[in-house]
Amino acid sequence: MADIRVLIRASAVHFGQCLQAALMYRSALAIFVVSEAFAYAGIIAFWYGAANSNPNQAFYKPMALVLYFCLVSFHHGIQHHASSRDIGSDIRLGKLSYSIVRPFPFLLQAGLRSVAFTLTYSLLLAPLVVAAFIFVPDLWTTFCAGILPGAVWQYPVAAAIGLTAGWLVRMVIGVLAFDMAQIWGPDTCFIALYYAASGSVFPVDLLPVWALGIVKWTPMYYMVGFPVLTLMGRLNPVQFQTEALQGCVVVTLTFVILALMWRRGIKVFEAIGI
Amino acid sequence: MTETIIHVKNLVKTYQTFKKQPGLAGAIKSFFIREPVAVHAIKATSFEIKRGEFIGLLGPNGAGKTTMLKMMTGLIPPTSGTSTTFGRFDTSRRPREYLRKIGMVMGQRNQLHPDLPALDSFRLSQAIYDIPQTQFEARLNRCLDLFQIHSKLNIPVRKLSLGERMKMELILAILHEPEILFLDEPTIGLDFSAARQIRTFLAEANSKFKITIVLTSHYTKDIEELCRRVILINHGSLIYDGPLDGVDERVQGERQVVVTASDPKSQAEILNVIKSLDGVTVVNGEPSDQKNNLPALEHAENLTITFAVPARLVGETTKKLLNTLAASDIRDLTISERSIEDVFSEIYNRAEVSPPANLNSTIIGGSK
Numbered sequence: 001m002a003d004i005r006v007l008i009r010a011s012a013v014h015f016g017q018c019l020q021a022a023l024m025y026r027s028a029l030a031i032f033v034v035s036e037a038f039a040y041a042g043i044i045a046f047w048y049g050a051a052n053s054n055p056n057q058a059f060y061k062p063m064a065l066v067l068y069f070c071l072v073s074f075h076h077g078i079q080h081h082a083s084s085r086d087i088g089s090d091i092r093l094g095k096l097s098y099s100i101v102r103p104f105p106f107l108l109q110a111g112l113r114s115v116a117f118t119l120t121y122s123l124l125l126a127p128l129v130v131a132a133f134i135f136v137p138d139l140w141t142t143f144c145a146g147i148l149p150g151a152v153w154q155y156p157v158a159a160a161i162g163l164t165a166g167w168l169v170r171m172v173i174g175v176l177a178f179d180m181a182q183i184w185g186p187d188t189c190f191i192a193l194y195y196a197a198s199g200s201v202f203p204v205d206l207l208p209v210w211a212l213g214i215v216k217w218t219p220m221y222y223m224v225g226f227p228v229l230t231l232m233g234r235l236n237p238v239q240f241q242t243e244a245l246q247g248c249v250v251v252t253l254t255f256v257i258l259a260l261m262w263r264r265g266i267k268v269f270e271a272i273g274i
Numbered sequence: 275m276t277e278t279i280i281h282v283k284n285l286v287k288t289y290q291t292f293k294k295q296p297g298l299a300g301a302i303k304s305f306f307i308r309e310p311v312a313v314h315a316i317k318a319t320s321f322e323i324k325r326g327e328f329i330g331l332l333g334p335n336g337a338g339k340t341t342m343l344k345m346m347t348g349l350i351p352p353t354s355g356t357s358t359t360f361g362r363f364d365t366s367r368r369p370r371e372y373l374r375k376i377g378m379v380m381g382q383r384n385q386l387h388p389d390l391p392a393l394d395s396f397r398l399s400q401a402i403y404d405i406p407q408t409q410f411e412a413r414l415n416r417c418l419d420l421f422q423i424h425s426k427l428n429i430p431v432r433k434l435s436l437g438e439r440m441k442m443e444l445i446l447a448i449l450h451e452p453e454i455l456f457l458d459e460p461t462i463g464l465d466f467s468a469a470r471q472i473r474t475f476l477a478e479a480n481s482k483f484k485i486t487i488v489l490t491s492h493y494t495k496d497i498e499e500l501c502r503r504v505i506l507i508n509h510g511s512l513i514y515d516g517p518l519d520g521v522d523e524r525v526q527g528e529r530q531v532v533v534t535a536s537d538p539k540s541q542a543e544i545l546n547v548i549k550s551l552d553g554v555t556v557v558n559g560e561p562s563d564q565k566n567n568l569p570a571l572e573h574a575e576n577l578t579i580t581f582a583v584p585a586r587l588v589g590e591t592t593k594k595l596l597n598t599l600a601a602s603d604i605r606d607l608t609i610s611e612r613s614i615e616d617v618f619s620e621i622y623n624r625a626e627v628s629p630p631a632n633l634n635s636t637i638i639g640g641s642k
Contacts, residue, residue, distance in 0.1 A: 002404075003370070010401040017398060021389040024430075098385040101347050103373040104402045267351055270289060 010104050011112055018116030033124045083114050083167060084190075087174025088183040096269070107171065107262060114167055148233050154240055155231055161247035162227035168254040169219050175258060178265030193218065199225035205234060219254060222247040278361070279454060279486050280323040280346060285355035287316040287341050287510075315341040317510045318355065323488065325453075328480045330501030330518070331490045334622050338510040339490045340458055346488065347378055347456050359454065374403060377452035377485075379443050381459035388432040392442040395431070396449060403450035410449070417445040420475050437468030444472065448479055455479065457489045461496055473499050494615045508622050521617055529588045530557070530612040533595070533604060535577040540603035547598045548581055551591055555582045557620060577605070582612060582620070 022029070087110050090096045099106040133140055173190055176183050195201050197220040204225035207215060215221045226243050229235050235243065292308040294300055316338045323329055333339045344350045346357050348365035357365045363372035379385070386395040400410045418424045421441045426434055431442065440460060447455060457476070461469040477500060479485045491497060497504060497518065504521060506514040514521070533548075535541035548554055558580040583591045588609060596604075 006401070006404045009404075010398065013398050013401040017387060017390055017394050020394070021387060024389045094383065097344075097349055097380065097383060098378065100349055100368065101373060101376065101378050102402060103370045269350055 007104070007108075011108060014104075014109060015112045015116055018113045019120060022117050022120040029120065029124055033121070033128070037125075037128050083110060083170030084174035084183060084187050086110065086113065087171060088177035088187075091175070091177035091265070091269070092181070100266070100269075107258070110171060110174070111167060114170070118163075151230075151233065151237075151240075154244075157244060158227040158230035158240075158247075161244065161251060162223050164251050165219050165247065165254060166223040168251060168258055169223065172254060172258050172261060175261045175265055178261070178268060194220050194223070197221055197225075198223050199228055203228075205229060216243070216246070219250045222250045276324040276326065278322045279325045279327075279359060280488075281356075281358045281361070282322070282342075282346065283320050283356050283358070284318045285316055285320070285342070285345055285357055286314075286318050286353045287338075287345060287350070288353045289313040289315055314510050316345070316352075316507075319507075319510075319512045320355075321505060321512065321515050323486060325486055326480070326484050327503060328476075328487045328501050329489065330497045330504040331488055331507065332497065332504055332618065333507035335492075337507045337622075339507050341510075342507060343456055343458055343488065343490055347376060348372070349378075374450065375453045376456065377447035377450070377454070378456045379440075379447045379458065379460050381440065381457075381462035384431070384439070384443070385446055386431045386439065386442055389430055391428045392431055392434075392446070393427045395442075395446055399446055399449050405450060413449055413451070414445070417448070417475075420478065421445070421471060437464050437471075440464060440468070440472065441475075444475060448483070448485065451483065452485060454486045454488070457487065457491075459491055460489070461491060461493055469493070469495070476500055494613070494618070498614060506618070506621060514621060521614065521621070527585055528582045528612050528617075529585050530610050530616060531581055531583055531588070531592065532606075532608045532610075533579045533581075534606040535579070536603055536605050538577065540599075541577050541579065543603060544595075544599060545579055547595060548579060551583075551594060553584050553587050554591060555620070556580070557582055557616065582616075 090099075090106075090110070096106060099109060169190070173183060173186050176186055180186075197215040197218050198204065199221070204215060204221065205212065215225065222243075226235075226247055230240060289312070291311050291313055292304065293311050294304045294308075319342070331339045331343060341350070345352045346365060348357075348368040351366040359365055359372060360375065363369050365372065386392055387398075396410075396414060399405070400407075405413070418427070423438060423441055426438050426442070431439060434442065444460065460476075461472055464472065473496060476487060476489070480487050480500075487500075489496065489501065501518055503516065504514065504518050505512060533544055535544050545556070548556060556579065558578070592607070592609065
């Protein structure tokens with residue numbers, strides 16, 4: 001029990017310090033946010049156009065755009081700042097060494113670091129969201145009208161599954177560094193699949209039914225597609241329950257794979273770079 | 275009787291790497307077919323360390339001392355053999371209780387968060403090791419007093435000088451009062467003053483706080499001032515384990531004679547004469563030792579011959595040398611005590627050393 005108390009306290013201190021460290025790079029983060037905002041504007045325009053040109057899809061309300069924007073921001077934040085490349089370089093360049101010889105789990109540190117960076121990133125994006133509410137006509141009324149009172153509990157569940165799946169997959173790729181000189185190969189493959197199957201660059205339900213069926217077997221769908229569709233109210237209760245359960249299976253399997261890879265990898269760790 | 279705190283038994287580490295032929299063709303070939311090569315970083319090595327000892331783990335670059343240190347801490351697992359601490363912890367398993375009892379500093383790695391002041395890293399350490407606030411403040415102030423770096427506590431680590439950073443690293447490593455401290459070249463790249471402060475700090479940590487310290491360093495000053503016992507490693511094999519005095523006895527008992535010849539012809543003659551003398555060991559000056567093929571006058575150091583001779587024979591040896599050779603053959607001759615660096619160098623070259631009979635040392639044949 002005392003160990004858990006110490007672990008929680010150390011985690012809180014570490015998380016606070018990661019936030020501090022992230023905020024040290026003010027100008028870099030600001031430039032990054034502005035450049036991302038332009039990228040998102042392009043993606044949203046494409047998405048909006050695609051949705052309206054497809055007679056089979058219902059019209060996407062501006063509220064959905066904002067939700068989509070926020071959620072995908074989280075994932076891009078993870079992609080740029082967090083897990084896989086940081087973990088990979090920690091392992092290959094010997095930066096992992098100190099973490100191994102002190103009683104504070106490395107993967108917990110890596111997870112907290114990515115949460116801190118993602119949170120910083122989303123906080124910096126907040127002014128852009130506020131600006132959208134101010135300048136986009138009727139956004140506020142459509143946003144509030146889009147929230148379904150009976151389904152509010154589904155939103156945090158879906159977001160939690162999406163974020164957890166995202167972090168775990170990135171960590172699994174990072175841990176490949178135990179066996180590979182560079183993880184940019186698998187990382188690039190992952191990003192390609194992520195763009196194609198997650199719904200981060202277009203609404204995933206625009207895919208043909210057969211393609212959507214395949215995509216739902218990949219972890220990428222549960223990283224963005226599932227939470228976004230939930231937030232947009234595009235899944236009925238039965239669909240939500242089924243996909244939430246599948247998302248939990250994905251999270252559990254990814255966690256087990258990560259734990260096994262870590263345990264195996266740490267046995268062959270050579271602490272390169274010292 | 276002092277407790278054995280680290281017990282290393284038949285520790286072996288073998289890495290697998292790949293051989294690549296030079297050039298683009300080699301790169302293309304190795305893209306498809308790689309020739310695996312086994313690197314025997316550490317061959318079966320055994321020793322024990324007792325509580326409170328200050329051990330120097332020495333060897334030339336690539337000897338395997340850092341690999342040995344990594345296995346002793348639990349940072350990397352051994353290929354075979356065991357490293358046991360406190361009589362019950364297998365270090366390769368890194369049990370949490372064991373990790374709480376050790377500290378580590380690597381001269382070429384940062385444990386401190388580079389973007390934040392050192393105080394933040396100290397606070398994290400306080401949380402991880404659950405150090406009560408009053409104890410934390412007392413220990414920190416004691417360490418800061420020793421190093422006189424109170425004013426640097428709130429400056430981001432990346433803005434600190436190398437010496438200041440290393441002092442902060444050391445403070446971080448002992449804040450939780452570890453029973454064993456592993457140090458990998460903590461004075462690397464430091465100026466004389468900073469290195470001296472760190473040596474003073476380590477000596478106090480060992481004597482006052484009773485921390486067992488295992489140190490690797492290339493600086494003989496660190497070893498001479500701090501270590502009472504040294505373990506020499508070369509090519510992955512332990513070649514000497516005993517008191518530093520055992521090595522030092524060779525320093526005291528031998529003199530180094532450096533003869534500078536007038537020209538290459540004289541040099542060859544001098545070398546022949548030296549080789550014919552009793553009790554003499556040529557350290558440097560063989561044709562294979564010569565640098566480049568530059569003309570002698572452009573490279574005077576090519577004409578020097580260095581040899582070691584027992585102190586009792588130094589008069590007789592030089593007399594014989596001068597009597598045998600013509601005065602014009604010798605440009606310069608100096609006699610000095612051998613430095614500990616020279617002795618280490620000789621030991622590495624021979625890969626074995628005979629310890630004084632009265633000292634409880636361990637000698638294991640080298641790989642050469």
